[in-house]
Amino acid sequence: MTERKITSRTGVGSSAHVLQVQPLLAKNITVDEPTIILIRHGTKIIRWARNEIELTSGDAVIVGEGESFDIINTPCSLSGTYEADWLSFSSEVVTDYTCRNSRCTKINEAYALEATSESFRKSFYHTTDVFTDSASIPDALAIGRMHEMLGWLDEYGICFGAHLRNGIERKIRRLISSDASHTWNIKHVASQLGMSEATLRRKLTAENTSFSKLIADVRMCRALTLLQVTDLSVTQIALEVGYESPSKFSSRFRHRFGFGPGQVREEMITMGTQATLTREI
Template sequence: MSALSAIDLRQSRRAEFRSLVSERAIIVLVRAGRKTARRDHRQLELTPARIGILEAGAPYTVQNHPPEEGAYRASALLVAPETIERLQQEVPARGDAFHTTGDDRAVAAFERATAALSDPLLPERLRENAVREVLLWLAEADIRFGPPQADLVTRLRRLLVQAPDQGWTTAAAAGQLALSEATLRRRLAAEGTSFQDLLADIRMSCALGLLQTGDLPVGRIALEVGYSSPSRFALRFRDRFGLSPSQVRRPQNDRNGTELARIGTTPGP
């Protein structure tokens, strides 16, 4: 998985997605419509031409609101924890993750970073430098990511998201984390979760990203996230998000799907 990537999404149907967690920090620029993201009794609201952030490892309730005519559209930069850590060593810690900015210079830097990340021939150090410029403009606007999390749940999520279609077992994941299976089970239980719950959530979140940022058939998406049965996948998806996979792409009062475009290689909320 690339440390940095960019995505574009379109969504015609208004929907609310609860407890979404990203393994990477996200910088969002809304192009049409409105995005709200709630966490810890606070709300981030983004309108067109404004930039905000979603922190990694934190559960958000996200709503994407299409405009009266057309689809909700946004672009996002997905940033690895290491990139943020390197910047935080140089820039004093200040700012608020719930601030937004519409500064033309920050938006221009965002567009340059999007172009850089969509160029597969550009060296990684130049790709990171383009994202770094965006982070610096955000810091100037008092928008700042908190310290990247390194707890066990975060480490496990980062492992599972790399291959959600793999036939993961608790023992296999524990081995990758240099833990015994019993220790992993015990520590997850202490966090109020289980391996199977985390795996299911990772798979559903990845599926949501694929639906929002690509045009793969639903059956193919089911396979991409580890389900051989599309009907079982659709049932699990509805249980998790309250609507079917096809409804994510379908306008509220229209049976036609929505046009989706994708940049880069990694989906996000």
């Protein structure tokens, strides 16, 4: 079975396959890049600001950059798994793309594409190849394929909207996300952002957050993603997000989400050889 991991290219985007074996609710998950998610098995519910959409096998969802959602992934009763693939776009790719449909609705939060066509799904997986086969696909062609997917959104009459939240929180999240294992401190981050520590603290307070809260949240959201899309052990994931103690990591993870990291993977060892990772289009 192919090792599961996040594949990415600087200035292009990233892709991964999600596998989950228990129905779990993850609250207040922030999506850091414009993303398309294609559901293979099970159902996905996304809730935000009194809105809710539900998706099932064959559906896709378009998610805007920097928005936060409550997400419920529920395994299929037949396969016993929730499986999906996501394709994230670097902000530069989206900015550089010229929308050909002047009537497109700008999506800043989430939008469901129900029962996507076979052609759409083929194009989606053709695009994910730019990450799994990066050695033989030049950057220019990789960006071209990403633009092809944005062209599909044109056909559906939608496009990614401009990010609406441009405060200091977004900048810090992007910085921390670049290396969640790094020992970040507020003085260093303030310096990188060209301001004093006191100014940074005031700005964070004005946005109703704090430096320590942001670091913890970015690390925990990253950990949840790694649990869903990689075969790394819980101990390895703890290290990947800056925790040398697996027990301390597990405690923080449970405090953030209400369930332990092991629950995401509880039956994955026994089901791993049964779970299909083939493309279904």
